[in-house]
Amino acid sequence: MTGDERCRLYLITPAVLEPVAFADRLQAALDGGDVACLQLRLKDVDDDAFRRAIERLMPIAHAHDVPFLVNDRPDLAAEFGCDGAHVGQQDTPYAEARRLLGPDAIVGVTCHDSRHLAMEAADAGADYVAFGAFFHTETKPPRFWATTELIEAWSQVTTVPCVAIGGIKPDNLGPIVQAGADFICVVTGVWDHPDGPGGGVAAYNRAIAAALAG
Numbered sequence: 538m539t540g541d542e543r544c545r546l547y548l549i550t551p552a553v554l555e556p557v558a559f560a561d562r563l564q565a566a567l568d569g570g571d572v573a574c575l576q577l578r579l580k581d582v583d584d585d586a587f588r589r590a591i592e593r594l595m596p597i598a599h600a601h602d603v604p605f606l607v608n609d610r611p612d613l614a615a616e617f618g619c620d621g622a623h624v625g626q627q628d629t630p631y632a633e634a635r636r637l638l639g640p641d642a643i644v645g646v647t648c649h650d651s652r653h654l655a656m657e658a659a660d661a662g663a664d665y666v667a668f669g670a671f672f673h674t675e676t677k678p679p680r681f682w683a684t685t686e687l688i689e690a691w692s693q694v695t696t697v698p699c700v701a702i703g704g705i706k707p708d709n710l711g712p713i714v715q716a717g718a719d720f721i722c723v724v725t726g727v728w729d730h731p732d733g734p735g736g737g738v739a740a741y742n743r744a745i746a747a748a749l750a751g
């Protein structure tokens with residue numbers, strides 16, 4: 538994951554899923570077009586459920602050349618040789634995640650609405666920083682609000698890629714892309730898309746391309 542390319546789609550799984558049934562939906566999503574990264578984000582599950590999901594879903598991501606990251610659990614990501622992990626401000630600290638995963642893994646950090654947190658993460662070596670939420674979302678009711686001004690300011694001072702997250706849909710992503718976001722990160726806009734997950738991925742990619750063109 539580098540920030541020196543065009544803006545790309547970063548996909549997060551639903552927080553509750555049954556791995557065998559979800560595998561077909563993941564396959565459909567990744568068949569729908571370009572996805573830069575897949576993050577497994579499970580909530581309220583035990584370690585065995587996490588392990589079953591990693592074992593079933595990571596090969597599908599890899600068959601599409603999509604890096605597979607695990608949210609909150611760099612220990613499990615390391616155990617299964619995943620491509621990396623995403624950690625929040627209340628999770629395993631960045632330095633410990635990096636120690637567990639090694640220098641070549643992708644480690645991203647939630648930075649909410651804060652350029653200061655983002656600088657700290659980038660200086661420590663994070664591969665990307667994540668800003669959000671941009672819009673209201675039921676997926677995770679926002680406590681912080683990020684802005685396109687933050688993305689613009691970030692892009693001017695550093696080359697460390699930034700991810701924009703929170704309520705982002707094909708019809709509201711234009712200003713975020715034009716402000717310089719490297720990745721548009723999405724949960725429901727893909728999984729709940731009326732044309733299915735593949736249609737959702739295609740719709741985001743069309744909207745990103747239109748924003749970059751226009």
Ligand SMILES: Cc1ncc(COP(=O)(O)OP(=O)(O)O)c(N)n1
Pocket residue numbers: 576578608609623624625626627628645647667668669677700702722
């Ligand atoms: C790419 C990306 N950005 C932000 C988050 C949110 O992470 P966090 O603050 O740790 O909250 P939970 O996802 O654990 O609810 C993310 N997962 N991914």
Ligand SMILES: Cc1nc(C(=O)O)sc1CCOP(=O)(O)O
Pocket residue numbers: 647649668669670671673674675676677679702703704705722723724725726
């Ligand atoms: C997991 C997560 N983190 C956020 C943050 O603001 O840090 S918003 C969010 C949920 C994003 O889901 P959707 O694309 O369905 O709005």
